[in-house]
Amino acid sequence: IEVMSRLTTVSLLFCVLLGYTAGVHITSEYYTTNFTKLDSKWTIQTGCIHCHKRQGDECTQDTSKALNFSSSRGMVITTSKLSSSTPCGANCASGHVLFQPNIKFGKVLVTARWFPGDSGATPTATGFIGFDSPGNEASITFGFHGKGWKGQDFSHKLQTALYADVSAGHNREYYTTGKGISLAAELNTFEFEWMPLHVTWKLNGKVIRKVRDTNIIPNVPMQLRLHSRSGYCNKMPLSTELTAQFTNFTYIPHH
Secondary structure (H helix, E strand, C coil), X not given: CHHHHHHHHHHHHHHHHHCEECCEEECCCCEEECCCCCCCCEEECCEEECCCCHHHCCCEEECHHHEEEECCCEEEEEEEECCCCCCCCCCEEECEEEEEEEECCEEEXXXXXXXXXXXXXXXXXXXEEEEECXXXXXXXXXXXXXXXXXXXXXXXXXXXXXXXXXXXCCCCEEEECCCCCCCCCCCEEXXXXXXXXXXXXXXXXXXXXXXXXXXXXXXXXXXXXXXXXXXXXXXXXXCCEEEEEEEEEEXXXXX
C-alpha cells in the first residue's frame, strides 16, 4: 500500500510538471502570429450564438465567410446584417475564432482595432478578447463597443471583467482612454497578465487595472477567443458592416 501511495504521488507530480490539470493538457509553449492566415492552433467557430440574449436580438450566425486574412491587414472580422433570418433565428452574421491550446496563467498580447466608423454606423457593435473556461464558468475579458453604444463614446472606452464563479458576478470595470488614444481609429495593444495571485490588464503597455483578490481570479485552464457581433441586430442598418481588425497575437507562458 505504501509503495502504491508513493507511486500515485509521483504520478501526480509528474502530471503537474507536464502541465496536466484534471486530464487537460496545459500549453507551455510560446506562440505568436500576425494573422496573415489562420494556422492549426486556431479553430473557426460556426453555428449560432447568444440567441437567448435580448429576446434573440443578439442571435448571431458565426461563419468563416466573415473572416478575411491578408499580409497588409492581418485578420478582419466583419459583422453584417442578413437579408433574411437563418434557421436558428439569427439576423446577423459574424466571425469568432478560438485559440485551441488550454492556458493556465501567462501573458497574452493582442494588437487590434475595434469598430471604425461614426456613431451612426457602429452603435450596436460589441466585441471581446477573452479567456473562458468550459461553460463560461470562469472568465477574464476585455470588452469593446462601437461609438454610440447606449449613447456613449466607446471609441475611447473599454470594459474589463473577470470571475472565478459566474454565479458570483462579473466584476466589471470601465476604463476611459482619453482623447489621445482611439480604439477605433488606430491599432492598440491589449494585454492580460494572468498569474496565480493577480490579474493585470494593460493598454499599450500601461496598467489600467490590477486585481489581487484570489477569490475571483480563475484557477482553471481556459481558452482564448476573439470575436465580435452586433448586440442589437434588429437596430443595425442592412447596409452597415462592423469590422474588428487583428494584426498580432502573442502568448507567453508562466513558468
